[in-house]
Amino acid sequence: MYFWNKIRVTDGSCGAPWGGFGVPGTLAPTGNPACASTRWITGDIDTTWAGGVNRSDFDLWGTNLTLDYDFGDFSLKSISAYRDQTSHMEYDFDGTPHTILRIASDIDVWQASQELQFTGSLMAGRVKFVLGGYYLKEKGTDYTPMEFGFAQFFSGGDIDNDSYASYLKATFNLTDRFSITPGIRYTNETKRFDPSVQTIFNDRSQLDPVLASVYPQGAFVAFSQCLVGQANPAANLFPSGPLAGFPLPNCTPSATNPGGNHTMPAIEVSAKAKEWTPAISADYKITDNSLIYASYSKGFKNGGFSQRIFPAEIATPSFTPEFVESYEIGLKNELFNRRLRLNIAAFLSDYSDMxxxxxxxxxxxxxxxxxxxxxGFEVEGEAAPIDQVQLTFGVGYLDAYYTDIDLSAAPVTTDSKFAFVPKWAASAAINADVYEGQAGKLTLRGDWSYQSDTFKDAVNSPQLFQPAYSVFGASVSFTEKSDHFTVTGGVTNLTDKRYIQGGYVDLDIGGAATASFSRPREWFLKLAYKY
Structure with a gap:
């Protein structure tokens, strides 16, 4: 992963003992190495002045087993799977030698799933159906120590999730050319989150002599004791005066804040969703080589909990499921004696509770x-003008916009752009067999992809705006005459285009914006064996 940073400095003093930032908006002296100033911007997206380690270590393994028994007109399939992942990440967010924001994360998650499918055909093949059941169990931990100039604390917690689902889908071939496929799915999901690990373990505000005179353990710990798990947290804050909104100095820990330093109540919370999601589609063969279709479906994405909280929350912040209803019509064609396959689709998706x-x-x-x-719409196709050349191509257009925004999403408004959604996207590739003889077959490939400009976060931070770009690749493959061995060599990102893939902006607290960039131009060599 590659990092880039731009620092907006709000520290006018550079000398506050616990990381205070002086008068907001006052630029720090660029000649003072103790300041987090623009002097620490390298101008190179691959290097920073980070004083901490930037590291990512990810391990994933899994196994699956599929059993299929055929009864003739009916069959029963069992699909079992297990996945286990561990990762360790360290990230110096601010990109300076100073301790402004550093994160380390250890994630350990496993999941096991079991699916049963009963399929069959009735009425001499006029009706084909699939009846299924699915179960997923997931458990894991995410412990994230976070270090700011003003405090050190833990984020993350334990998760324990269950998902049950059953579904039924059937295709009715009403005529030789017209069919309809209704379906229904029932999902019952429970997400559990235990934030007991979230504690403040070093409140540096106690180094400030003024605050320490009122809050010997630190102002942030005082917020925790007066807010987390309290029956009437508003009564625990100064109503007026120079400390208006700050906690009273004599709060005692609540039952769900046993150490007095938890940032959320130390109890497991859960989010449940029980949803029916229908779908229906119909298709008609205009000719033997052309088919028109239309479909409708409803889906949802379950709710959950926000995990990185500081300094304190009365209760664990949660969110509810998001819903979408999708409509699509399309045309599929095979033309010129099947040398051209051309598919055209238009679609519309309405989202609620986003x-x-x-x-x-x-x-x-x-x-x-x-x-x-x-x-929007999309057009995709494959073409073989001659036997030795194959072309693939596609173009898509998306018009994405908010129809309603709640004030709680500020600064997002109805004028904001969707994150990661380009208006235009296109791709093309060509494979050409330039030699085929007794020694084997030599194939050349070239590919191109294009994406119009996008923002990489919901608030449309200008630091995470990615202009339109194209990416090219090329490769050559040789398959020896037995068709068992293939050697492929090539180059990805041929023009060395570096584009933003994601990032995070925190100008008000951390005073920095970072982005992860695409990989540079790289070459590869691959050996494959087919048996």
Whole structure:
């Protein structure tokens, strides 16, 4: 992963003993190495002045087993799977030698799933159906120590999730050319989150002599004791005066804040969803080589909990499921004696209770704060003008916009652009067999992809705006005459285009914006064996 940073400095003093930032908006002296100033911007997306380690170590393994028994007109299939992943990540967010924001994360997650499918045909093949059941169990931990200039604390927690589903889909061939396929799915999901690990273990505000005189353990710990798990947290804050909104100095820990330093109640919380999601489609063969279809479906994405909270929350922040209803019509064609396959589709998706991520202080929180619509079209195809040349191509257009935004999603408005959604996308590739003889076959390949400009976060941070770009690749493959061995060599990102893939902006607290960039131009060599 590659990092880039731009620092907006709000530290006018550079000398506060616990990381205070002086007068907001006052630029720090660029000649003072103790300041987090623009002097630490390298101008190179692959290097920073980070004083901490930037590292990512990810391990994933899994296994699956599929059993299929055929009864003739009916069959029973069992699909069992297990996945286990562990990862360790360290990230110096601010990109300076100073301790402004550093994160380390250890994630350990496993999941096991079991699916049963009963399929068959009735009425001499006029009706084909699939009846199924699915279960997923997932458990894991995410412990994230976070270090700011003003405090050190733990984020993350334990997860324990269950998902049950059953479904039925059937295709009715009403005529030789017209069929209809209705379906229904029932999902019962429970997500559990235990944030007991989230504690403040070093409150550096106690180094400030003024605050320490009122809060010997630190102001952030005082917020925790007066807010987390308290029956009437508003009564525990100064109502007026110079400390208006700050906690009273004599709060005692609540039952769900046993150490007095938890940032959320130390109890497991859960989010449940029980949803019926229908779907229906119909298709008609205009000719033996052309088919028109239309479909409708409803889906949802379950709710959950925001995990990175500081300094304290009365209760664990949660969000509810997001829903979408999708409509699509399309045309599939095979032309010129099947040398050209051309598919055209137009679609519309209506979203409600959209889950939008916005920053609240240093906490990225998910809000059910929007309704939106995505409509567009796509054209894709394959062509073989001669036997030795194959072409693939595609182009897509998306018109995505919010139709309603709740105030809790501020600064997102109905004028904001969807994150990661380009208006235009296109791709093309060519494979050419330039030699085929007794020694084997030599194939050349070239590919191109294009994406119009996008924002990489919901609030449309200008630092995470990616202009339109194209990416090219090329390769050559040789398959020896037995067709068992293939050697492929090539180059990805041929023009060395570096584009933003994602990032995070925190100008008000961390004073920095970072982005992860695409990999540079690289070459590869691959050996494959087919048996």
């Amino acid at each position: 889950q939008i991520t916005v920053n609240e202080g240093i906490a990225p929180k998910v809000r059910n704060a929007g309704a939106g619509r995505i409509k």
